[in-house]
Every structure is written in C-alpha cells, then in structure tokens.
Amino acid sequence: MRRRASLVLLAFAVFFAALAPLLRWYAYPRLAKIPPSEYQTAVLEAGPATLLDYGTMRPRKVSKVTIVQTLRGNVPAAEKAGKATGRDVVVWDALSYMAGPDGKMVSKIPERYVFDAHSQDPVHAGGEHVDGDAVRRDGIEFKWPFLTEKRDYRYFDAQTRTSAPIHYKGTQTFRGLKVYYFEQTIPWTKVPLPKTMPVKGVTPETVRKAGTSRWYSTKRMFWVEPTTGAPVNGQEIHREELRGGTLLGDRDRVTVFSGHVKMREDFIRHTVDMVKSQRQLVLLLTAYLPWGFLILGMALLALALLLEARGRAARPPSAPAEPTPLSVAGRSV
Amino acid sequence: MRALAAAAIGLAAALAIVLTMTAIGAPSGETSPKPLLTTVPKHP
Known part of the structure; x- marks a missing residue:
C-alpha cells in the first residue's frame, strides 16, 4: 500500500x-499577449495653454486644451497581418483628437500601429500610417513590452514620423505601484502639417504655398508599470510653431500650441486600477x-x-529460500 | 522501474496540460463597435 x-x-x-x-x-x-480586440480611451489636459487663433493669426492664452486619445483593435486587419507574417499581430487604429476650451476641434490625427502581440515590436505588414502618411516604425508606441527592463527603448514619435530613444530615468512609486520613469525629448523639428486643419478654407496646401512650415518640440514622460509594460501616467511639455512665409506678416514664428499636457485624474485612477488587476495575471x-x-x-x-x-x-527481511522438492509428473522425488 | 514509469506519467501529464493550454490560447474577440472619439468623455 x-x-x-x-x-x-x-x-x-x-x-x-x-x-x-x-x-x-x-x-x-x-x-501573455495584447488581445487584438482592445479598446481604450485616455483623456489628457493642458491648462492653461497657448493656442493659435487662426482668425487673427495670433496666439492666445486659453483655460484648457483637451486631448482625447482612442485606441481600437482592428481584429480583421490583425488576422490578415497575422496570416501574412506568421506572427500573433495586433492592429491598433488610433485617433488623437485635440479640442479647445469651447470643445471645437484643434487637430485630429489618425494613425495605425501594427505590432507583435507578445513582444510589442512593430510589425511591417502594410497599412502603418500617421495621418495618412505611410510610416515604418522601429520603436514601440503607447505601450512597453511585458516585463519591461531598466533600459532605454526606442519610441515612435507620431509628429516627426521617426523613432528615437526614450531613456529610463529611474524607479519610482506611483499610487502604490512600482513604476519605471521614462523620458524622451524631441528637439525642434520641422513636421508635416495636419491633413485636417481647424479652420475652413485653410488647408496644408495653402499654408505650404505661403511658405510657412510647422515646427514641433516635446518632452515626453511616461511612468510604466514594469510587469505589464503599461503606462499608468503620461505627460508632455509640447510646443508647436508656424515659421516663415507670408502668413505670419512681419513675424518669423508664431506659437500654434504650447502647454503641459497631463492625464486627467479620473483616467489615471482607472488606468492604475486596471493595471493592478492585469499585473496579477x-x-x-x-x-x-x-x-x-x-x-x-x-x-x-x-x-x-x-x-x-x-x-x-517495515518489510520483514526475506528468509533464506528453502530447497524446493523436484516434482516429476506430479510426484515428489 | 515502477518509479521511472510514475515519473514519466507525471512528466507527460505536465507536458500535455501546457501544450493544450498554449494550443487553445485566448479567443481573438471582435473589433469594438465603439467609435474613435471626437468628443471629450465625461468618465473612463
């Protein structure tokens, strides 16, 4: 037994x-992978901020500018890209929508991000774009890989359409979670004008024809929960200018937008709660x-x-075997 | 010999469970019908 x-x-x-x-x-x-059907929103605010008044072409102080960021997993596109590449792929269709204090549109930038569901590495299966311009990412965007490491990563910047290092700057505690703090600075760079401008009659083409170009600079900060790789907080010190051309009169540059963009408190709380439960999985x-x-x-x-x-x-030691009598035809000999 | 057989059964069961789990995976789900937002949501 x-x-x-x-x-x-x-x-x-x-x-x-x-x-x-x-x-x-x-x-x-x-x-461990990002589900292809993910849907997420985040609201960020900058208040006060400086915003260009296209009527007078002069910058003005406003109480608040809001950025609504939506990510929506496109399952059919992910399955198509998965079949083409033989990998587990996620396709995010994203929209970054900026609204002024009156709720009116300031800018609207759609993009498509195609990446590996496990490693979050970009996958080049066609369809990647920012505001309709084809791009080829070589860095992460929106989310870090699971089990994020204490090192620099390459992070994709949608405005410049390029990837650049985002630096690990230390470990902190944020709302009871251990997080890694990352920082990326994009120096003043000439960037494309958005396809959708906030004023009727003004198109990227008319601005370009006037000899005016758009310039941008940002300091991007992320607090990333390392087990899930999910940012639980994000901020940007974002500046945009129009430079040169006949549109600006006697000035050589005007501010289009300037502000310290921070995640809205209720979205921070929601993200922290979600990440705390996902982290356990x-x-x-x-x-x-x-x-x-x-x-x-x-x-x-x-x-x-x-x-x-x-x-x-517990087993008794086995006794020496006794000689067995030979048996021949049923009789003992 | 019987000990080896018992160990082999344990190992095979562990392999079978892990291979089945990873082969089944998670369902893909469907694209959310919710729109890409152009208004500011009141709450998450």
Missing part, C-alpha cells in the same frame, strides 16, 4: 516540478504558479521518498 502511495506521490511531484519551468518559459511567452504565470508548483513538487518528492523509506524499513 505504502509503495503504491509513494509512486502516486512521485508522479505528482514530477508533474508539479515539470509544470513550474514549463509555465514560466513555455506557456508564459505564448499566453502576469505575475500568476511568471512567479506565483511556477514558484508554488516547484515548492509543491519538492515537498511531494520528499514525502514520496519518506514513504518509500518507511515501507522498506
């Missing part, structure tokens, strides 16, 4: 001991279950060995 019990315990010990590394290094990289696969199963496996192995040892000790 003891022998059978120790064999069953041994089978369970091997089961749990094997499950621990399999979960961590085989299942986790395959199971990732930790379940990377830490809780592997370590729990390994310890359980070792304990069961010890128990199996103990039972086997006791079983052997």
